[in-house]
Every structure is written in structure tokens, then in C-alpha cells.
Amino acid sequence: MIVVSVAVGLTAYAILNLDIDIHMKDVSAASPTEPLSDLDVYYPGTEALGPDEMRIVALGTGQPSPRPKQAAACWLVELGNGDKFLFDLGAGCHERIAAQKIPYDFMDKVFLSHLHVDHYGDLASFWLGGTVMNRLTPLRIWGPSGATPEFGTKYALDLMEKMYIWDVATRAGFVDFRGGVLEVHEFPYDGVNNVIYEENGVVIRSIPAIHAIDGAVSFILEWNGLKFVYGGDTFPNKWYVEYAKGADLAIHECFLPPTLMVTKQGFTPSEALMVASQAHSSPEQFGKVMSMVKPRIGVGYHFYNDFDTAPEVLERVRKTYDGPLALALDYMVFNVTKDDIRVRMSAIDEEVWPSPALKEKNPPDDSKMIPFSDFTKSGALPMLEVVQPIFDEVNEKYGTEVEPTWK
Ligand SMILES: [Zn+2]
């Protein structure tokens, strides 16, 4: 077998300086039947993570409005020690999370960069959907304060709990509801490189970001000598440039160029300039930041990444940055060790179901069951001749003695 190592670009969208081994076999032999050893594709749920390895999966990379190809902001970080972290839960990302085949119990730590809907629009779905998808632990959420209390994460999530009071009331009497508990950790938005999380050898710090109004941040995760930086939305800022230095993988927003926002999205020129280059970072600004940070690989996201936008975005980034780069798409996967950074796309199983719980469930709390009014009860059609056999079948199969409520 001859092993040839070549440097190639992964796709038109990700321009990388990574080596890929090409295994050249003797084709004169009979047609091989064994599986290929390495397809250069990531299949969620099929690969062990090395004890010193970090895997980062892009689960939302597009602009604020989600579309089939790209959800809004969300990134999953998995560590070789088993820890998993979600950075932002933007609109549309929940189904991408489900595609990872990770039981919900193990996705109970969420870090919010700011309170724009494209960064936490799927939080309620993930929180409450998770309670029937077998998350049996509280959902822990870290997010920044605001300039005043009502602009902070705690206030927003208190209101979210109130907004979903009907939903919460329906679940507690039916399923083990431990996963419905929210544990909110608000930290100062103006903390500079302050530790906001430290457990199990993992340290996460926050740095301020400059975006829209006070109350946006970016995160730095360090573990096992590896450094991961997740930039939420931001105008280029001195904190990112200073504290992201030395990153193995540095994510930073890279918005669409204003010209494309005018031609493809109907923004006026002044709107496009203000949004793309003052509230956000345009490709040239993203590139300049990466040139100052010099990560092992810089990752740009937060633009609609297509055949007709990627070339222009890349050309503009390359005006200011010539280092290792990936322009992210949903389901792009990064395996990071001290020796190597491997970038692939995932193959997603559209038929995937949420993974079953691994912990033992408690019985539902009957006292939490809220009774129907007499009015609603008066409309029920018990159909016992249909329902009783269903109960009998299950009771017989599992040795239970559950009775229908409606009789
Ligand atoms: Zn934003």
C-alpha cells in the first residue's frame, strides 16, 4: 500500500491546509469487499473521541433567519473526558442537535453569547422538548447580564418560564420532569477574561463583545492544553484580539459583505453598511481579527454560505488573513488534538430519533396533574372498547397495572 499525503481544499467553502491520506490499493486483485477504513466523513454516533481530543460540531452557521441549509448560531463542543457544551441555541438548531445522537442527559450545559433570537431562539424547544426526550437533569444555562437587570439573561429566562407556564403545567404529571428545572447562571457582561465555569478540568471564561447594545459576550474554553474560542456577534474588539491569542480553534462571526446584502437581500446600502460592518464584522474585519489572533485555525460563520457567496467572502477574507481557515457550514466537524486539526463534513441520518435515556426514570408526580374542567370532561369519548385492549396489551407485556383515566 502506498500512502500519499497531499494538501487539498476540503470543499469550495472550507479552504484548509490539512493533509488527507490517499490509500492506493492494488486494483489488479479481486474486487475488495471489506469496508473502507476512512471515508473522510463524520457519521454522528459512530466515532469514539480520544482522551486528549476535542470535537467541535457546527450546528448553526447562517444569518439570523434560519433556512433549510443553515440554522442560526449553535456550536457543540465535546471533550475527550466526556463533557459536552452547547454554545448558543439559535433558531432552527434543535434538529441539528438531535442529529448528533447524544442522549439529552449529556447536553445540559448551555452558554449564551447574547439574547438575540438567532442565538437562543431554540432554547425553549430544547429545554421543554428535552423533558420528554429523556433529559433527567436540570438544564444549566450561563448567560451575560445587561446594562440594567431587565436586559440580563436571568430576567429573560424568568420570563421564558412564565411564557411557557401552560407547557410546564402539562408535563409534570405525565413524565419524570427533573429535566424541566432551569439552573440559570448570570455573569457580568463586562467581565474581562473572568472564569464563569470551572469543573472537571474545564475552564470557561467570558470576554465582552460589542454588538447592538451592552450585554453581548464571547467565550474561551480551555481543557487539557487546548483552547477553543467562541465569538458571539461582535464588532472587532480588543478583548477578543487579546484573549483569543493562542487558540487552537477560534470562531468569530464573518457577516455577508454589504454589497451582497444589497443585491441578494434587499437591504439599502446604508442599512447593509451599518448591519454588516458596524453591528457585525464583515469578511475583511473578520480576516483582520484572525491575523491579529493567529489561531491554529480560524473559523468564520454567520453568513449564508453558498456557491455564489463563498467565493466573494473568501476573496475578501484573504485581503486581510492568509492563515488556516474554514468558512463554516452546518454539520462541519473539527477534531482537534495537539498534533492535528481535522475538518470534515457530517453525513446526517434524516431518520434519527432522539437517543433514549441512560438514567433510570422516576415515576411522574401525580400531584402535579392539573384536572380538566367539567366542561372539557363533558366532551370526552372514552371508547373503552378500543382503549382497554391497548392498556391490557401493555400491562400484560410489561407486568404493569395501569388503568385508563377516561372511563
Ligand atoms: Zn446578535
Ligand SMILES: [Zn+2]
Ligand atoms: Zn447573530
